[in-house]
Amino acid sequence: MLLNCDLGESYGNWIMGLDEDVMPFLDQANVACGFHGGDPVTMEKTLKLAAQHNVCVGAHPAYPDLVGFGRRSMALSPEELRSALLYQIAALDGMAQTTGVNIEYVKPHGALYNDMMADAAVRDTVMQTVAAYAKPLRLMLQATPAVDQHLKEASALGLALWFEAFADRCYDDDGRLLSRRKPGAVHDRARMLAQVEQLTRDSTVTTVSGKTLALQVDTLCVHGDNAEGVQAIREIRELLADA
Template sequence: MLLNCDLGESFGNWRMGLDEDVMPFLDQANVACGFHAGDPLTMEKTLRLAAQHKVCVGAHPAYPDLVGFGRRSMALSEDELRSTLLYQIAAIDGMAQTLGVSIQYVKPHGALYNDMMAKDSVRATVMRTIADYAKPLHLMLQATAEADRHEEEASALNLPLWFEAFADRCYDDDGRLLSRRKPGAVHDRSRMLAQVEQLARDATVTTVSGTTLALKVDTLCVHGDNAEGVQAIREIRQMLANA
């Protein structure tokens, strides 16, 4: 199981995350493309950092919602969503190529990620857009009980998938993430480490009601927004190495 993290989310004088501290422990870096966070200089610095540590790079596009950090859903038309995705993917891909780096995948951010998982029409547009991009890319999406159906959808487009789980988020009984508006949606450190251990050992999570749910997981999302998070990532890295 690989480790991925959202990075490059600083903007101008506003600093977000501890990218330099986190990057050495990652396999995959989801780099913000400027629509929810990030700016050209931050993108370049993050790409150079990923190259230094030989970390696989992915585009992390979002709805055009810089003020809301991409966490607000937007009613874009199919054409608008397609162009919004292509613009962001092409931006990070072009900058990466200039630095001798190749992006390997796309992981939508925030509300766009949630809409992709909940709405067939949004997911279809995301899948078609990535499948039609100028070079082969993977799509990273959430591992749920519907993974087989999502694989069938992607297979029809010859689009490879990477399924991800979340280290610090509680799961609902349908395999989706428990809404942040509900208590217990975000695990504390001990519960997070226990969930990671369970995923590594059994490929399962325990849902909010106590149900054991099997998940097909290729990669695990972690967050390094503070020193405590970075230390937890170190422990998770060691835990996976010993699994």
């Protein structure tokens, strides 16, 4: 199981995340492309940091929502969404090439990620866009009980997928993430480490109601926006190494 994290989300004088502290423990860096966070200087700095630590890089595109940090759904037409995705992926890809880095996948951010998982039409647009990009890229999706359906959709487009689980998020009984509006949606450190241990040992998570849910997981998402989170990532890295 690989370890991925959303990075490069600082914007101007606004600092988001402890990227330099987190990067040494990662396998994959999901780099913001400017629509929810990130700016040209931050993008280039993050790409160079990933190259320094030999970390695989992916584009982390979002709805055009800097004010809301990409956490608000937007009713874009398929054409608008396709163009927004291409614009962001190409921007990161171009900057990556100048720093000797090769981007290898796409992981949508925030509300776009949630909408992609819940709405087949949005997911189809995302899949078609990534599949049609100028070079082969994987798409990162949430691991849910619908994995076979998602593989079938991607296969029809010749698109490869990576399925991810979340270390610090509680799962609803349907396999989706429990809404952040509900109590217990984000695990504390003890629950997060217990969930990671369960995933590595049994390939399952325990849902909000106590049910056991089997998941097919390629990569685990962690968040390192504070010192405690960075320390937890160190411990998660050790759990994965032991597994």
